[in-house]
Amino acid sequence: MITDFHTHSFPDKIAAKSMAFLVSAGGLQPYRDGTLGSLKQTMKTDGIDRSVVLPVATSAKQERTINELSKQLNGQDGIFFAGAVHPDCGDVEGTLDFIKDAGLFGIKLHPDYQGVDFDDERYVNIIEQAVRRGLYVITHAGVDVAFRDHVHCTPDMILSVLSELGGVIEDKLILAHLGGYEMPDEALEKLAGKPVYMDTAAVLKLYPEKCRRIIKKHTPDKILFASDSPWDSPGDFVCIIRSFGFSPGDEEKIFNGNAQRILGTAV
């Protein structure tokens, strides 16, 4: 059983436009189009049993529409959704209550696309309120290819939020891209071993040996297999993880066991 914990998909009506924008902003070439249909197709061809879609609210007014749709689709065909929260929404607690009641497992934050540094007090409040409701918080971490001039979520910012919220967020925070896209040395030194989960999205092909070292130090108990599809192929990422030589038990945790523990908390 394989769960891909970090994927994206857009409603059919806006998929082409959204993908064109992201391609031009970030200069990445997608592996598939951005529709839910193509995600399902890729899951079949690449042998993925479940996928987690992480929508991002880039403005406060998108939140409700995104979360309504995620609620409606959540759990169908092995696809699960994170809730979307924007720091300027005006009613963080109401949004989080909606997400919890909808049965979603957590929320996705994207500091670059939401124009907020990860250690900003608005984010700290969202994270604390989410975790108090039993929701997980997954954040983009490290460089974003569309915002290279300012990294909105550095390992130091993560450390500062961890120390500010202390035990409250223990094992509830999920750092995408193994703790820092294009920042593997700093992630290895400062974040590996902290009480957080990390996903493998987008980075496995860029510097596989550094990824292996982060996973080993952080331990497979807190690693979530993830591709960042449509930007990378989940099938290729499965092969890279298998090439690392972890035991079958550790591979099972990375591919599904840890994800099950998280998804199983949603009601």
Ligand SMILES: [Zn+2]
């Ligand atoms: Zn992503």
